Amino acid sequence: MDSSHAALIKDFPPGPLDFYRKQATFDWKKLKLVFEDPQRIKTKDYVWSILEKDDAFKPYDVEPSPEEQKRIAALQLLSFRKYNFLPDNIQSIPVKQWLKHFMTVGQALVVVSPDAAIKLIVDLILAQMSIILLGNSRQKMIGEVTWNSMKPAAFMLTEIAHGSDIKNMKTTATYNEETQDFILHTPDFQAAKCWSGNLGLSCTIGVVFAQLYIKKVCYGLHAFLVPIRHPDTHELYPGLTIKDGGLKLGLNGVDNGVILFHNYRIPRSNLLNKFADVTANGEYVTKLTSPGKVFGSTIGNLSTGRVSVVQEGSEYLIYAVIIAIRYAAVRKQFGVNKNEELALIEHQLHESFRTEMHVILSAAKPLTTWSCQEAIQECREACGGHGFLKASGFGYLRNTNDARVTYEGDNNVLLQQTSRWLLKQWDNLKHGIPVDSPLKTCNFLNDHSAILKKKCTATTLDDYVVLSRYWSVIHENCIDISVKNILITIGLLYGLSCLEKHLVYIYEGNFNAQSSLSKLVRDAILSLCSIFKCDAVAVVDALSFPDFVMNSVLGKSNGKVSRCFEMITDNNFVCRFTKIYKMNFLKNRKPMYLRLLNQNYKILPI
Structure with missing residues (x-):
């Protein structure tokens, strides 16, 4: 391990966790450098050191109201922007160049403030998407706007009655030849756009997906840049109704809203037109063969x-x-x-x-x-x-x-899309076309005849190593032998847990050659956990965040849990309430709760 790289990683303060840290069979700093390269570590530590000093990111003892959480998230994003962690011209840089840096910085932000991180992601995706989708003649609309000067934006695809079923969405954008503009309209509340981040209170512009109609012919979903509020006065434009999305189980700092369009007009130039366009006289122009392909090409840019x-x-x-x-x-x-x-x-x-x-x-x-x-x-x-x-x-x-x-694609729907693609590869194979996917993820299907004849006859742990990619990575790279051994243990644990979780499919497919397979898997997991015990603390040390980021009384790096409990009980509501009660009792010679009852409750007649 390069000593200069090791110097980037700070030691943990002494405490009760030292008992297990001293038992570790490897150097946790070496493992951290396997998980993350030095530049990533340096970038994240720099971001955290700055945010820790910023009042906007101070942890709070009592959960703020949803309105206050939205205000805090907005303040955090403003603070984040002013430090220039991301370059001003990031929205004009090709995705491949900025994605790695953005993911590192975003990774540092997400564990400190997921609300601000989601706002950051929405803004960057919309800026990048607009550049990608606008034709050359229209890039000036967004291209001259810098990251720090961008107003909050919103992404509007999902509707009240339609989420994954995007083809049946009801919001319309009808082209008017006489005025050369599009008329956005929400036919009923079921078609209202919902779950849009930044929409309820803050966004000034958004990307709206609507069914494009030209001369009463529907051309499918297309994306439009839509002004929402005046960028200076922040007043909502006429023809729009916006409501708050309501209280959520979490992420209440994210400003989710619901919007309805009432024959709302936008210029023809606001159609995001890289894949399809509408001429002044109402002619639909595209090089793609169908509206479905236009939408597929458009939505594909949201993978970020x-x-x-x-x-x-x-x-x-x-x-x-x-x-x-x-x-x-x-x-x-x-x-x-x-x-x-x-x-x-x-x-x-x-x-x-x-x-x-x-x-x-x-x-x-x-x-x-x-x-x-x-x-x-x-x-x-x-x-x-x-x-x-x-x-x-x-x-x-x-x-x-x-x-x-559920957000960024419902998990069940995403799995169906994956299954559909796999079935297509299988169908090609049955027609004599070998599988050869770009990333080789399903080339194993070419050997299906041999695979289906195999049985699971393993009697040792090594036979259960199914994570071939992981296995090759930890052996291909120049990794210290002690670190490699713990990585092998972790890989085995994960592989075995996957086998245990899906044993029913192994039995159903009759791939097990012995009835003791399930017992063997469980015994192997317990055996590895026992071995892993001495290294567990060192492994999480290699993955850990600063205590400022963790903000957990149970997860402090010094292991002093009792002291942390003492501190929170000194500050909690019961202690504060008791102190106030005693003060009022001594001052007024009257229990405070009786005064509260007299002030706030009426005695109902029997």
């Missing part, structure tokens, strides 16, 4: 948002596991005798949740977000009653992550 959701889910899963492992290492109860208590991490029941440890390898949104959802709950339960405390951080993680299962 889905990639961001995958990254967010991975970050939250890491967040939850760090808290659970650190707390398990310092929380003691029960033992082999009366005089000795064991840390939770020593108990076999607690070890089972760690099989999800390396799920960050997942790249698909449904796998990432569902795995994250399940793992956060397991981590919460693994911390016992204390995990139910708001100050533990689990409730915040769970409620915030829950939205990711």
Whole structure:
């Protein structure tokens, strides 16, 4: 390990976690440099060091109202912009060049403030999408706008009655030849655009998808740049109705809104026209063969948002596991005798949740977000009653992550799209066309005859290593042998957990050659968890965020949980209420709750 790279990574403060840190079989800093390159570590630490000093990112003891959360998220985004973490001209830079840097900076922001991170993602996607979709003659509309001067924008696709069923959306954009403009209209509330970020209070412009009508002929969904509010006065333009999206389980700092268009006119030039255009005399022009292909080409530019959701889910899963492992290492109860208590991490029941440890390898949104959802709950339960405390951080993680299962593409629908593509490859194969996908992800189908004849006859752990890509990466790169060994253990745990989860399909397909397969898998998981116990704290150290970012009484890097509990009980509502009660009682010689009852309640007649 390069000493200059190691210097980028700060040591953790001493404390109760040192007992397990000293048992680790590898250098956690070497593992961190496997997970993240030095430049990424340096960038994230720089972003966090700046945000920690900014009042807009200070943690709050009592959850603010939804209105206050929206205000805080807006302030955070403004603060984030002023530090110039992203270049001013980012919306004019090709996606391939800015995506890596954006993901690193966005990764640093998402765990501190997911609300501000979502606003950031929406703004950047819309800026990039507008550049991509506008023809050369219209790039001036957006191209001269810098990142720091951009007003909040909104993306409007989903309708009240139609989410994934995009073909049947009802918002219309009818072209008028005489005035050479489009008339946007919402026929009824079922067609109202909803779940649009930044829409309720803040956006000045948006991208709206509507059914394009020309001379009573529908040409399918097309995207339009639509002014929403005056950029200076922020007044809503006539012909629009906007309502707040309502209280949510989480992410209430995201300004979701609902909008209806009442014969709202926009210029012909506001059609995003890279793939299709409408001439002044009302002629529809496109090089593509069908309206469906026009929409497919348009919506394909939104993949950045889905990639961001995958990254967010991975970050939250890491967040939850760090808290659970650190707390398990310092929380003691029960033992082999009366005089000795064991840390939770020593108990076999607690070890089972760690099989999800390396799920960050997942790249698909449904796998990432569902795995994250399940793992956060397991981590919460693994911390016992204390995990139910708001100050533990689990409730915040769970409620915030829950939205990711459905936004940026419903998970079930995404899986159906994947299945449809796989079935198409299979159909080609049956007609004698070999499978040869660009990334080689399904080329195994070419060997289907041999695969279907195989049985699972494994008797050792090594035979269960199914994560071939992961396996090749950790062996191809020059990784320290001690770090490689822990990576192998993590890979085995994840692979075995996948087998355990899907054993029913192995039995259903008659791939098992022995009845003891399920027992073998479970025993192997428990065996690996026992081995992994000494290294668990070091692994989460390699993945961890600063305490400022974690903001969890159970997941402090020094392991001093008791002191953290003492601090929150000193500041919580009960203690504050008790102090106020005593002050009022001594001052007025009258219990405060009686005065409250007299002021706020009426005695009803019997």
